Amino acid sequence: MASRMAAAERRELMLDAATKMFALGGYAGTSTDAVAREAEVSQPYVVRMFGTKLELFIAVFERACRSIEDAFAQVIADSEFDAMSEAGQDQLGETYVELLRDSDLLHVLMHGFAAATVPEIGQVARAGMERIFETLRGTGWDDEQVRDFIAQGMLLNVLLSMNAFEEHSGGLADLVSVCLPESVV
Amino acid sequence: MASRMAAAERRELMLDAATKMFALGGYAGTSTDAVAREAEVSQPYVVRMFGTKLELFIAVFERACRSIEDAFAQVIADSEFDAMSEAGQDQLGETYVELLRDSDLLHVLMHGFAAATVPEIGQVARAGMERIFETLRGTGWDDEQVRDFIAQGMLLNVLLSMNAFEEHSGGLADLVSVCLPESVV
DNA sequence: CCAATAAGGCATTGAATGATTACTTGCTCG
DNA sequence: CGAGCAAGTAATCATTCAATGCCTTATTGG
Numbered sequence: 001m002a003s004r005m006a007a008a009e010r011r012e013l014m015l016d017a018a019t020k021m022f023a024l025g026g027y028a029g030t031s032t033d034a035v036a037r038e039a040e041v042s043q044p045y046v047v048r049m050f051g052t053k054l055e056l057f058i059a060v061f062e063r064a065c066r067s068i069e070d071a072f073a074q075v076i077a078d079s080e081f082d083a084m085s086e087a088g089q090d091q092l093g094e095t096y097v098e099l100l101r102d103s104d105l106l107h108v109l110m111h112g113f114a115a116a117t118v119p120e121i122g123q124v125a126r127a128g129m130e131r132i133f134e135t136l137r138g139t140g141w142d143d144e145q146v147r148d149f150i151a152q153g154m155l156l157n158v159l160l161s162m163n164a165f166e167e168h169s170g171g172l173a174d175l176v177s178v179c180l181p182e183s184v185v
Numbered sequence: 186m187a188s189r190m191a192a193a194e195r196r197e198l199m200l201d202a203a204t205k206m207f208a209l210g211g212y213a214g215t216s217t218d219a220v221a222r223e224a225e226v227s228q229p230y231v232v233r234m235f236g237t238k239l240e241l242f243i244a245v246f247e248r249a250c251r252s253i254e255d256a257f258a259q260v261i262a263d264s265e266f267d268a269m270s271e272a273g274q275d276q277l278g279e280t281y282v283e284l285l286r287d288s289d290l291l292h293v294l295m296h297g298f299a300a301a302t303v304p305e306i307g308q309v310a311r312a313g314m315e316r317i318f319e320t321l322r323g324t325g326w327d328d329e330q331v332r333d334f335i336a337q338g339m340l341l342n343v344l345l346s347m348n349a350f351e352e353h354s355g356g357l358a359d360l361v362s363v364c365l366p367e368s369v370v
Numbered sequence: 371c372c373a374a375t376a377a378g379g380c381a382t383t384g385a386a387t388g389a390t391t392a393c394t395t396g397c398t399c400g
Numbered sequence: 401c402g403a404g405c406a407a408g409t410a411a412t413c414a415t416t417c418a419a420t421g422c423c424t425t426a427t428t429g430g
Contacts, residue, residue: 372429379425383417397407
């Protein structure tokens with residue numbers, strides 16, 4: 001038996017493990033057993049901790065959305081930050097690129113968006129996107145500016161999720177290179 | 186038994202059915218049996234027609250990518266089309282919005298992107314994205330312009346996939362409204 | 371030190387799934 | 401017309417999976 005631990009702490013470890021596994025297989029393509037093995041607990045314990053596989057996925061997905069929101073909020077709250085300067089805009093962009101270095105986060109996001117046909121997942125997705133939108137509005141940017149920023153982020157998501165940046169394969173290289181204006185890969 | 190039909194024709198019907206079902210459940214979340222029922226053939230026939238569930242999904246996904254590519258190519262080839270005018274740019278945007286009215290196409294796209302961690306799916310995704318990129322380059326736009334166009338498209342994908350446009354729910358209404366500048370919803 | 375609560379595992383199960391094999395039947399062309 | 405090929409199915413199988421019920425054992429407060 002895995003050494004005893006406070007349930008809340010174990011829960012976090014399970015969320016970590018689930019994030020990793022869901023990133024690979026998505027909601028339907030990941031078994032609770034795979035999560036359990038990754039978390040080094042038994043499969044029934046995973047189910048019991050979250051009630052249902054769907055609730056587990058939602059917890060993972062929502063946590064991913066919040067980590068984006070939080071990262072932006074933290075940058076914006078910094079007194080040094082100036083949203084209206086060129087440097088400030090680049091800083092937020094780089095913050096996002098930095099977040100996406102965590103490929104598990106990226107893939108969980110993509111799977112969550114794709115699985116939004118499931119009503120409960122769609123609800124979480126809309127709420128998460130809304131919070132991110134509102135957070136970015138806190139810069140003082142106008143709505144079009146916020147939209148363009150998010151749009152670039154979504155393109156980045158898609159290109160990264162299809163591994164377009166590794167070994168600049170084929171003609172995507174040009175699209176890819178113009179997507180990372182100044183941030184190093 | 187379903188009435189006889191040329192295999193190629195039946196194959197198209199199966200692809201239609203598979204598109205519909207994969208749109209709902211994604212790759213892992215859709216059974217070959219569900220596709221078979223939708224196509225009104227037996228489950229083994231579906232498997233035999235495509236060899237493998239993965240190959241079926243890839244056929245569906247690739248076909249979706251091509252329909253986008255083709256729609257753009259057709260507009261661009263029109264002698265009336267002027268890529269450099271404001272109207273021309275709007276026209277391409279509206280072409281994409283019109284395509285996405287087919288929610289099955291939209292969701293298959295999203296699931297394909299998300300599932301790009303599967304090597305063979307990733308390969309198809311990169312190839313499809315590259316062709317779309319090259320097609321759009323045929324407008325004569327510079328790479329940044331093409332990138333921005335695609336980025337807006339990706340944002341549209343995500344918002345549509347999470348049903349952000351139905352009953353302008355919550356604070357997403359503002360983001361949503363600034364995403365469809367002139368095209369009617 | 372001990373009892374109660376919380377942490378966690380084991381065994382099980384019924385349903386679903388992708389794939390294979392072998393069989394049947396309709397159509398077409400010589 | 402009839403033989404052979406192509407279209408399609410029925411039956412089946414080995415796995416996998418999410419979930420449930422019941423049991424065991426740490427830990428901790430009194």
